[in-house]
Amino acid sequence: MDFGDYEISEADLRKIEDKMLELAKEKQVFQRREVPKKEALEYYKNKGDQYKVELINELEDGKISFYQSGYFTDLCRGPHIPHTGFIKAVKLTNIAGAYWRGDENNKQMTRIYGITFPKKKELDEYLEMLEEAKKRDHRKLGKELEIFTFSPKVGAGLPLWLPKGAQLRERLEQYLKKVQKEAGYEPVISPHIGDVDLYKTSGHYEKYGKDSFKPIETPVKDEEYFLKPMNCPHHCEIYKHKPRSYRDLPVRYAEFGTVYRYEQSGELHGLTRARGFTQDDAHIFCTPDQVKDEFKGVMDIVMRIFKALDFNDFVTQISLRDPNKPEDYIGSDDNWDKAEHAIMEVAKERELNYEVEYGEAAFYGPKMDFMVKDALGRSWQLGTIQVDYNLPDRFDLKYVGDDNQEHRPVMIHRAPFGSMERFVAVLLEHTAGKFPLWLIPDQVIILPISEKYQKYAENILSLLKNYDIRAQIDNRSEKTSRKIRDAEVKHIPYMLIVGEQEQADKTVSVRKQGEGDKGSMGMEEFALKIKKETEGVMS
């Protein structure tokens, strides 16, 4: 709504809510009526409502309907509820600016968000659900579990990983490195900055140079460096450092590459949208014929990882060309067909549930993305696999084929997690902080019943350490029930309660978080049990 000069604020919401409920009680009837275009235009021109006039002008005559209730008439396609008496509970939730017709270049209007239910109880339930969702917010959990923090002094959107978070992230990275090694990837390392020329070649400078961190100047005139927003240009140069034969392909370069992008200030959102983040990036350089197998290989990695993390709640989106606009894309038709078919076939062979979006492909190639929802239902892109015909051209990448002629390789960009930041954020929200045992920073806490068993607790701790099990001792002077409660609240998966009995028998009394007492067992036996529960992922 365009309120003109009036500045509406949240204080007004209460008043509007009251008025709404008042009108609701009157059971005002909504009456629909078809209106000829001419009459509709006339009506809104007289009212001086330029917005409705604009909308009506674009509507087809004969398909225009008005709704009337009391003396208020509105243009609306409908349908409406029969009368206002159906409204029993109203909550106006927030005020926000929204651009007219969603275009940044248009005037910004005021949008008031609200929700209504036929029963008061349902509204209360909805509000409660929102409260619950907030508890799973990764920004809240990340703070509580000491995974990450931000400091305005370091800069907005630049996450600081705390020891527990760094530990967790490192474990994820090690796991992926192991998987990638098995899949024939070679680690490479590239610097955080690159000559602007690199990004002029890649095309990123032209496209994003203005909206990004400004280039870094040096004492040398006209010499400029750019914080890297992408790893691919660097990897292209690595590919180019020597001549390639078709026998060398595919070449797979992997790097946990930290990149920096100047996201708009209003877009920053915890770890899901940051200005500095680390992609679990890799680039595959292959022949057009190898695209399908390589794509399949990448998808297998993605599925393997999601499975290891018990991560089932995602949507696969395949983005292809708009068949009506072939001129919007670079690369030969033949190659596009090959790549698009390859992607579709792989998706079918792997029996994925997927959605196909035509026209959503990048101008340089088709892609497959893995989307997930956060606690509040907002959608984020995690993993991505993209075929690219553009960069090999721009960087003039080549290989010599079996015909002794030079050919252009195809590039596949891929990041199974997307970025470590976003993935950890989503994992936090999906697990509500209860990470799988192999990942969670604190796996076990030892709870001695009194100081007398401190020594025995330390023995257990060093035994567990020998098995690479992450454990701590709670040696505060508190009652056992208190220590248990605190460990439960912190979601530490295993609690080992030790007292006189355990010390005498060389056992531990095991309690599982969320499940309760599991009885006692030998300490060695417990260590082996944990080992068994975590094996298969890291080993």
Next chain:
RNA sequence: GCCAUUGUAGCUCAGAGGUAGAGCGCUUCCUUGGUAAGGAAGAGGACACGAGUUCAAUUCUCGUCAAUGGCUCCA
């Protein structure tokens, strides 16, 4: 970047034009307790930052920064 809201102790929050308060956490002491909160005492705060109004500002006004909810954007 735009619109709205918010910024007080490590965390969650209360407060008021006259130099700050609770719960949890933390420290110390008492307690040595067997499966979800034992007791007592204590420490901890340029009330985000900068300007203005005022005898007096943490409180009012403006600006900056940051955060939150949207819009737009996302290589």
